[in-house]
Amino acid sequence: MSLDVAIIGCGRIGLPLALAFADRGLKVIGVDNDEQRLAAISSGQMPFEEPGAQDALDRATSAGTIEWSSRVTDAAQADAIVITLGTPSFSHIEIDLRQIQSVLDDLLPVLREGQLLVLRSTIAPGTTDFVAGYLRKHRDFVVGENIFVAHVPERIAAGKFFEEIETLPCIVGGVGERSGDAAAKLFETLGAPIVQTTPINAELAKIWANILRYTMFALPNRLMVECEQYDANVFEVIDLINRDYPRGGMASPGMTAGTCLRKDFAFSEERSNGPGMLLAVSRVNESVPLFIVDGLKTRLGSLEGRKVAVLGLAFKADTDDERDSLSHKLIRLLERELADVSVHDPHVATPTASFSEAIIDADAVVVATDHTVLGSPDVLRSIIDGAKGEAIIADPWNSFGQNAVFASLSEIYAAQRA
Numbered sequence: 001m002s003l004d005v006a007i008i009g010c011g012r013i014g015l016p017l018a019l020a021f022a023d024r025g026l027k028v029i030g031v032d033n034d035e036q037r038l039a040a041i042s043s044g045q046m047p048f049e050e051p052g053a054q055d056a057l058d059r060a061t062s063a064g065t066i067e068w069s070s071r072v073t074d075a076a077q078a079d080a081i082v083i084t085l086g087t088p089s090f091s092h093i094e095i096d097l098r099q100i101q102s103v104l105d106d107l108l109p110v111l112r113e114g115q116l117l118v119l120r121s122t123i124a125p126g127t128t129d130f131v132a133g134y135l136r137k138h139r140d141f142v143v144g145e146n147i148f149v150a151h152v153p154e155r156i157a158a159g160k161f162f163e164e165i166e167t168l169p170c171i172v173g174g175v176g177e178r179s180g181d182a183a184a185k186l187f188e189t190l191g192a193p194i195v196q197t198t199p200i201n202a203e204l205a206k207i208w209a210n211i212l213r214y215t216m217f218a219l220p221n222r223l224m225v226e227c228e229q230y231d232a233n234v235f236e237v238i239d240l241i242n243r244d245y246p247r248g249g250m251a252s253p254g255m256t257a258g259t260c261l262r263k264d265f266a267f268s269e270e271r272s273n274g275p276g277m278l279l280a281v282s283r284v285n286e287s288v289p290l291f292i293v294d295g296l297k298t299r300l301g302s303l304e305g306r307k308v309a310v311l312g313l314a315f316k317a318d319t320d321d322e323r324d325s326l327s328h329k330l331i332r333l334l335e336r337e338l339a340d341v342s343v344h345d346p347h348v349a350t351p352t353a354s355f356s357e358a359i360i361d362a363d364a365v366v367v368a369t370d371h372t373v374l375g376s377p378d379v380l381r382s383i384i385d386g387a388k389g390e391a392i393i394a395d396p397w398n399s400f401g402q403n404a405v406f407a408s409l410s411e412i413y414a415a416q417r418a
């Protein structure tokens with residue numbers, strides 16, 4: 001059968017996108033080299049949480065609008081090839097393009113004139129032109145004339161794919177005019193407004209949107225540390241900054257990380273003329289787990305043999321995605337203090353203790369992820385009942401609305417009865 005679009009990399013970004021195209025009636029092939037993931041998807045099973053995705057997979061499976069393959073060369077059957085591979089950062093502050101380059105090498109011999117190649121992954125500035133140059137160098141293609149290359153960055157937040165795919169303006173940065181038009185025609189089918197620009201503008205817009213968020217969260221995180229230094233209350237200070245003040249807008253503190261925010265700043269830093277600014281932002285956010293551990297030590301003394309319950313392993317609320325979550329760093333740091341760490345997360349695939357096992361007789365409870373289900377008054381009540389009477393709760397997100405990053409259960413209990 002002739003195929004409209006191939007998605008290479010059926011991960012958290014690629015799989016929902018493949019399903020969205022299939023839902024619009026396009027004939028789709030999804031390609032991934034992870035056999036286990038492919039087996040799950042082919043048998044109709046979503047390998048991760050994404051609201052609406054299981055229904056879309058059921059529809060595509062029964063309509064037969066989508067096929068799956070582990071061979072990258074099969075993607076060349078489609079008129080358009082969309083790359084949704086991982087683009088991690090090396091520890092050398094440099095984009096790791098190995099997944100993309102390996103797939104390009106597989107595709108080179110089978111690419112045809114007239115095909116469209118879209119980079120949907122997040123990439124460092126200049127990568128779209130590099131890919132166009134790679135096709136020119138190895139196959140003599142004239143990109144923009146007899147083959148088309150564009151960057152169409154993914155800007156949707158995990159958990160909101162099917163809501164945002166139809167509404168968020170879709171940025172299209174094509175190499176030459178005709179590449180942009182070809183990519184716009186494909187993505188128009190998803191229903192969101194298309195904004196055409198150059199590849200470099202598209203690349204910068206995507207990574208700087210994430211840099212903006214990473215920086216915005218570093219400010220309250222830095223303020224949280226400074227408030228501890230002066231024995232001030234960060235939530236009160238933030239309220240004073242923002243309350244009825246037209247130039248406020250300070251965000252709230254938290255364990256800021258995740259696969260995108262934690263690495264995308266490096267794509268700017270790799271060629272930065274103002275080196276270090278974004279590294280400082282990263283260092284502030286990366287220091288939050290140590291700040292929590294030090295705060296517990298200040299209040300409890302040595303953590304050796306003390307039970308610390310960590311609530312939440314995912315990198316942000318209400319997702320099962322643990323990649324680059326600071327919870328893991330927090331747990332490692334606690335273990336280096338010889339604490340007895342128990343972990344509970346109701347969302348992630350990693351097996352964790354039940355909530356009551358995690359908190360029973362705990363000396364400290366850390367709200368590491370602000371999952372909605374972990375932030376209710378009932379959960380706080382259960383912690384008061386289950387943990388030790390003088391246990392410390394560390395809640396940088398203010399999930400329990402106690403307006404204290406560190407509070408002892410006896411203080412909370414007393415405040416509730418007042």
Ligand SMILES: NC(=O)c1ccc[n+]([C@@H]2O[C@H](COP(=O)([O-])OP(=O)(O)OC[C@H]3O[C@@H](n4cnc5c(N)ncnc54)[C@H](O)[C@@H]3O)[C@@H](O)[C@H]2O)c1
Pocket residue numbers: 008009010011012013014031032033034037072084085086087099102103120121122123154155156157158259260
């Ligand atoms: N996850 C997010 O919330 C998010 C949001 C916006 C942008 N992005 C960007 O989107 C891109 C993809 O992110 P993701 O979270 O979906 O990554 P992911 O790791 O979940 O998915 C990548 C997939 O590619 C597959 N793969 C790797 N090498 C392959 C190869 N040679 N051939 C075939 N398949 C191969 C992997 O098995 C995996 O399933 C990244 O550039 C990321 O920065 C992610």
